[in-house]
Amino acid sequence: MVEGEKQIISELATAFVAPMTVNREKFQFQRFSRLNRVLHILMIVSFISLALTGLTIKFSYTGWAVILSHLLGGFESAGYIHRFFAVVMVSVFITHIVDITRMKKKEYKTWRALIFSPGSMMFNKKDVSDIIGTLKWFVGKGERPQYGRWTYWEKFDYFAVFWGILVIGSTGVTLWFPELLTNIIPGWVINVATIIHSDEALLATGFIFTVHFFNTHLRPEKFPMDIVIFSGRTPLEEYKIDRPAEYEELVEKGELEKYLVEPYPQIVVRSIKVFGWAALLTGFGIVVWIIYAMIFAYR
Ligand code: HEM
Numbered sequence: 001m002v003e004g005e006k007q008i009i010s011e012l013a014t015a016f017v018a019p020m021t022v023n024r025e026k027f028q029f030q031r032f033s034r035l036n037r038v039l040h041i042l043m044i045v046s047f048i049s050l051a052l053t054g055l056t057i058k059f060s061y062t063g064w065a066v067i068l069s070h071l072l073g074g075f076e077s078a079g080y081i082h083r084f085f086a087v088v089m090v091s092v093f094i095t096h097i098v099d100i101t102r103m104k105k106k107e108y109k110t111w112r113a114l115i116f117s118p119g120s121m122m123f124n125k126k127d128v129s130d131i132i133g134t135l136k137w138f139v140g141k142g143e144r145p146q147y148g149r150w151t152y153w154e155k156f157d158y159f160a161v162f163w164g165i166l167v168i169g170s171t172g173v174t175l176w177f178p179e180l181l182t183n184i185i186p187g188w189v190i191n192v193a194t195i196i197h198s199d200e201a202l203l204a205t206g207f208i209f210t211v212h213f214f215n216t217h218l219r220p221e222k223f224p225m226d227i228v229i230f231s232g233r234t235p236l237e238e239y240k241i242d243r244p245a246e247y248e249e250l251v252e253k254g255e256l257e258k259y260l261v262e263p264y265p266q267i268v269v270r271s272i273k274v275f276g277w278a279a280l281l282t283g284f285g286i287v288v289w290i291i292y293a294m295i296f297a298y299r
Pocket residue numbers: 047050051053054055057058078079080082083086087089090168169171172173175176194197198201202204205
């Protein structure tokens with residue numbers, strides 16, 4: 001056991017004896033595991049790299065793409081970098097599936113039990129009432145809904161990436177090996193795959209760099225940036241307000257303490273913010289580039 005963990009446990013032990021003496025502000029709530037954080041960082045790096053290299057190829061007739069292609073070592077090299085990050089992204093996806101399979105074996109016996117468990121990413125009845133409650137809250141006709149472990153917009157974003165990777169990955173592999181695949185499929189499929197891959201790329205970048213960015217960082221409660229996906233932890237007070245249903249459930253079950261951790265040192269938080277800002281600004285830049293290319297230069 002590391003020194004920090006020992007200290008937390010001894011402070012929590014004190015809390016049971018004299019609850020008023022423990023400084024609960026010192027602890028944060030652990031929301032994401034290390035594996036999920038690493039996978040999300042790799043997903044960000046691979047997605048931004050795929051978008052930059054892919055769009056450079058797609059809009060190769062624009063001045064911006066020519067500048068970018070020089071930085072990337074030419075259009076051909078942009079294609080190689082694109083393939084490299086495609087492998088990274090598909091590996092992230094496979095690792096996530098392996099992780100869920102492991103979780104199923106360890107904590108749930110069947111896929112059905114995992115998919116329909118209360119903490120699952122699958123939509124359930126509460127999401128419907130949360131959507132209605134949120135709309136009422138927006139127009140001042142009700143309180144903010146008591147969100148739980150996952151909100152309906154997080155589930156929506158999750159499934160958008162899930163099916164997006166299947167579509168963009170399968171069409172991408174078709175573009176990667178056209179000679180090999182046309183031994184078994186007709187040639188026109190390559191043209192269709194190019195259109196689907198290219199348009200899905202616009203949809204994915206447009207969605208991630210506007211809707212996903214707004215949902216996670218730009219909504220008033222989190223503005224200008226929520227670093228929880230990088231640090232894995234969130235201040236206890238903020239968590240209580242943000243996810244009241246999950247908080248109350250953990251308190252009732254007496255399990256909250258299991259998720260309390262110490263905050264990261266300032267230097268780590270600052271480094272995380274630098275990475276976060278770089279990703280946010282690159283994403284917004286790509287959206288501006290797409291809008292410019294579609295309005296003024298689209299062929
Ligand atoms: C994850 C698996 C992926 C694979 C296997 C893949 C593979 C490919 C390949 C082989 C090409 C042709 C490149 C060339 O001509 O040298 C391509 C083009 C392209 N890719 Fe991907 N890619 C993937 C993901 C993505 C993602 C996530 C995006 C955007 C966010 C993207 C955007 C594009 C674009 C815009 C093009 C140009 C299409 C055109 O010519 O109109 N790709 N991709």
